[in-house]
Amino acid sequence: MNEKLVEYSKKLKLGKEFLDEYDQIPFTTREEYLEKIFEIALNYRKINAKNRLLKQARFDILKTFDDYDFSEVDFPETIGIEEIQEFGFVLRQENLILYGPVGTGKTHLATAIGVNACIAGKKVRFYKVANLVNELIEAYEKSELRRFMSSLKKYDLLICDEWGYIPLETKGAE
Incomplete structure (x- = not known):
C-alpha cells in the first residue's frame, strides 16, 4: 500500500478500515468516487464518535x-416508553428517577437510555453512587471540588446508579 495513503489516512483520522475499502469502491466518474470516499469517511467518523461516547x-x-x-414498569401518565427511549427528558433538562426493588x-x-443518548451524539456519564461519592471526596481533599463539579456539567446525561445500596460515610453523604 502507498505510504502516502497511510500517512494521510492517519492525519485525517480515517482508520485502517478505510484503507481496506478505498480500492473496492465501484465508480464511473471521479466525482462519484470522491462522493463515495467522503461518504465512507463520514460513516467511519460517526461510528468512531459513537464508540468514543460509549467508552x-x-x-x-x-x-x-x-x-x-x-411489562413490569409503571410510568406516570406524563411520560411513556417512547419518551424514555428517545430521552426527551434529557433534551428538556429534566430529571428521571427510577426506583423499585432490587432486580x-x-x-x-x-x-439503555444512556446508550441511546450516546448513539444520538449526547455526552453521557454513568456512575455508581458510591464511586461518584468517592471521586467527590477525593476532589474535595485535593481542593479540586469546584473543577470536578464543573467537569460534570459537560455531560448531557448523568446517570447515578445504586442509590441507597451502600451506606455512605458522613463526609460522602454531605
Missing part, C-alpha cells in the same frame, strides 16, 4: 431496549 460513558455493561421487558431492571433501563 467515555463508562457503562458497566452495555444494555439496550431490544431485550428490556417493559427490577432499573440499571438496565438507565443504561
Whole structure:
C-alpha cells in the first residue's frame, strides 16, 4: 500500500478500515468516487464518535431496549416508553428517577437510555453512587471540588446508579 495513503489516512483520522475499502469502491466518474470516499469517511467518523461516547460513558455493561421487558414498569401518565427511549427528558433538562426493588431492571433501563443518548451524539456519564461519592471526596481533599463539579456539567446525561445500596460515610453523604 502507498505510504502516502497511510500517512494521510492517519492525519485525517480515517482508520485502517478505510484503507481496506478505498480500492473496492465501484465508480464511473471521479466525482462519484470522491462522493463515495467522503461518504465512507463520514460513516467511519460517526461510528468512531459513537464508540468514543460509549467508552467515555463508562457503562458497566452495555444494555439496550431490544431485550428490556417493559411489562413490569409503571410510568406516570406524563411520560411513556417512547419518551424514555428517545430521552426527551434529557433534551428538556429534566430529571428521571427510577426506583423499585432490587432486580427490577432499573440499571438496565438507565443504561439503555444512556446508550441511546450516546448513539444520538449526547455526552453521557454513568456512575455508581458510591464511586461518584468517592471521586467527590477525593476532589474535595485535593481542593479540586469546584473543577470536578464543573467537569460534570459537560455531560448531557448523568446517570447515578445504586442509590441507597451502600451506606455512605458522613463526609460522602454531605
